[in-house]
Amino acid sequence: MYRPIMHSPELLKGTLQTILLKVLQGNGKMYGYEITQKVKELSxxxxxxxxxxxxxxxxxxxADGLLQTETVLIGKRVRKYYTITVTGKSLVKERIMEFKDFIKTMSAVLQVQIV
Amino acid sequence: MYRPIMHSPELLKGTLQTILLKVLQGNGKMYGYEITQKVKELSxxxxxxxxxxxxxxxxxxxADGLLQTETVLIGKRVRKYYTITVTGKSLVKERIMEFKDFIKTMSAVLQVQIV
DNA sequence: GGGCGATACATAAGAGAATTATGTATATAA
DNA sequence: TTATATACATAATTCTCTTATGTATCGCCC
Incomplete structure (x- = not known):
């Protein structure tokens, strides 16, 4: 089992759903472990x-209807594939807009220049 | 009493300390209520x-030695002024660097353009 | 052939940081 | 005179994640 150490764990809070939805939107059908690897790579x-x-x-x-699943047997191992739904796609758009807005607001408050 | 509604409360998590330190660094001696107003204005x-x-x-x-206080009586009302310490100043620098890094990473993962 | 690291799922206990609710009290403007 | 703004504070609760634990397969290397 892996023991992840994130760079700034506190800041990540609240971004997980957005990350998952976005990665699934961009890469089609994916399973859990695959998602962790993709996020690791992108980050x-x-x-x-x-x-x-x-x-x-x-x-x-x-459960919220933003993803749907499909379980597949690879050899003797179970793999659960996730796909983003239509509802999920519209939510990810919204979430990303919120995130951009958040960056803008925080940059103003912290008076930092965003490249 | 006011009932604040933040735009994206989840995302704000973990940024409060940084916000407080930065605002105090930029505006010298401030008291709690004043800080809320300043942050409201900046955001x-x-x-x-x-x-x-x-x-x-x-x-x-x-308690962590990042701020120091001074209590003043204004009329019959108590006001507690906060000032950032030397330790606090070095921490705020670090925190802002972390925040910038976080934005960079998130932008890569979400594949958004930061203006 | 046996052990280790990577793959692959899952849940439960605990921690941390905020929201929401509540409490107290003064100042001011309509 | 009454509602809103100013000004502090703490407690209960909620939410989200970390840490810990559990189970099991696959593939490589010695």
Whole structure:
């Protein structure tokens, strides 16, 4: 089992759902472990999703109708594929707009220049 | 009493300390209520600090030696002024660097353009 | 052939940071 | 005179994540 150490764990709070939805929107059908690897790659090793956060989050997104699943047997191993739904796609748009707005607001408050 | 509604409360998590330190660094001696007003102004009404978050956060920063206080009587009302310490100044620099890094990472993962 | 790291799922206990609610009190403007 | 703004504070609750634990397969290397 891996033990992730995130760069700034506090700041990540509240961004997990958005990350999951966005990655699934951009890469089609994906399974949990695959998502962690993709996020690790996109973040250049800075965001390492923990299983304890990942799986409950995926389950919640599914329960909310934002993702749908398909279970596949690979050899003797179960793999659960997730796909983003139409509702999920519209939510991810909204969430990303919110995130951009958040960056803008925070930059004003902290008076930092965003490249 | 005011009932603040933040634009994206989840995202704000973990940024409160940084906001407080930065505002105090930029404006010298300030008291709690004054800070909420300044943050509201800088964020164009998007960040409305709640008292339940603000005061415990200020107390913690003081306990950690990042802020120091001075209590003043204005008429019959108590006012507690906060000033940032040398330690606090070095921390705020670090925190802002972390925040910039966080934005960079998130922008890569969400594949959004930061203006 | 046996052990280790990577793959792959899942849930439960605990921590941390905020919201929401509540309490107290003064100042001011309509 | 009464509502709103100013000004502090703490407690209960909620939410989200970390940490810990559990189970099991796959593939490589010695």
């Amino acid at each position: 250049v090793g800075r965001i390492l999703l923990t299983e304890g956060a990942l799986y409950p989050a995926l389950h919640k997104l599914e | 164009v009404g998007r960040i409305l600090l709640t008292e339940g978050a603000l005061y415990p956060a200020l107390h913690k920063l003081e």
